[in-house]
Amino acid sequence: MTHSEPARAAACRTRSPAVRPFAAVAGTGITVYGCEQDEADLFREMAPRFGVRPTIVEAAVSEANAAVAAGNRCVSVSHKNRIPDRALRALSRAGVVYVSTRSAGCDHVDVEYANSVGITVGNVAYSPDSVADYTLMLMLMAVRGAKATIRRTDAHDYRLGDERGKELRDLTVGVVGAGRIGTAVMDRLRGFGCRVLAHDIRPTTPAERVPLDELLQQVDVVTLHTPLNADTHHLLDRRRIEGMKRGAYVVNTGRGPLLDTQALVSALESGGLGGAALDVLEGEEGIFYADRRNGSIENDLLLRLQGMPNVIISPHSAYHTDHALVDTVENSIVNCLDFESRKQHRT
Known part of the structure; x- marks a missing residue:
């Protein structure tokens, strides 16, 4: 739960x-x-x-x-x-x-x-709006392939990419955790016209409430807003990630260990997932909030994720307004x- x-x-x-x-x-x-x-x-x-x-x-x-x-x-x-x-x-x-x-x-x-x-x-x-706004930004960037587009234009390659973006109104989005931030995310999603599913132990949410495994099987995008505790550590583990729709996207602005990062990387490298947008990451301590331009980074999974054109990483900054x-x-x-x-x- x-x-x-x-x-x-x-x-x-x-x-x-x-x-x-x-x-x-x-x-x-x-x-x-x-x-x-x-x-x-x-x-x-x-x-x-x-x-x-x-x-x-x-x-x-x-x-x-x-x-x-x-x-x-x-x-x-x-x-x-x-x-x-x-x-x-x-x-x-x-x-x-x-x-x-x-x-x-x-x-x-x-x-x-x-x-x-x-x-x-x-x-x-x-203000829950700080993280909610940022979550929608990451979600839109992920489904529109913004990282690859920006990389090409930074290199003065102004051709369209091979992959077309997706419109949120055509997608089903799953929100895991319907507290203040999760609810603010759902409020914003309604304006895009997409179907929204929610998973939470609260009896009422402003969206259709379903069990987690069922949500993951149905959604095109899942976004995590549940606190980190013993019950939610690796909430999205290998089994659940492998059970997601092929080509789905994962957005995490909650806490890094909500995701099994190794399983996420494997699913992205195999093409099982379409992409990810992560503001938090397992092992971010000592890396995020520091200038590491001239130092080595002892986090192989972070480096592999950053090398992928369909993965967006930001340094735990969604709250920063x-x-x-x-x-x-x-x-x-x-x-x-x-x-x-x-x-x-x-x-």
Whole structure:
């Protein structure tokens, strides 16, 4: 079974960007780790309005710098780096009792271990439109063969390609995970006139709801929007990928390990699948968000995927919009204030 986005709250707690705190806890200190310049500017801009004192740390949270949080019960962390257990222990020793991750997912934190050392973990809600828009962009690029077209024109070859593109209205699209983002994707798909199928454990979705294996057998495009957990790791495994329609496309803007990457590569190389558009990838850690132009990449599957004309790769950037960044910073602050005021919102 797969889980929609609200199911994350079983492990970590989420606030909606539409809700504001009832009251700020004056003078609350928040240590902000892994904070890049654009985030730092927003934290400093919003701090007076919320009555908080942010301590900005550019480096990701670690055992070595956890002591910087001493005196602050709440910290905010980035999703770009996994938080090791030893860092959680060090935060706990420094007096931290709440970690707000600036992401919708918590798979980079061992939430159960955090709880065992006295730390509650909360995630944030941000504009679902950021990822939904990007998903539709990737979907359109995939079915129109945009990568091959751009490659040819970059080389000044302006001939039409051998393969014609497909129109979404002629296709059946499957959405796996009908949380806020999956629902926003389905809202957009209705405008294209295509048939939409959904798979989710929620009793109602804005589309026809079918079992996962049945969905995969029927759709021309599948897009993944379910959180990553033990149940959804390799949700699209070799068996399910081989059971998809010949020539179908896979779009993933959720989490890399939702897909069995080796099985995906095999299906693409054999011609079983028509293409893929991936904003996330297994083994992306240490590669995405870094300039690797002059270094080697120790991920053979990534290199094989990037060499394919029918595969689009982007570096986990679907969420990266002005609006979503404001939501993320604001709701990370709100999470901490709610925790301090004991007005924690449980989904």
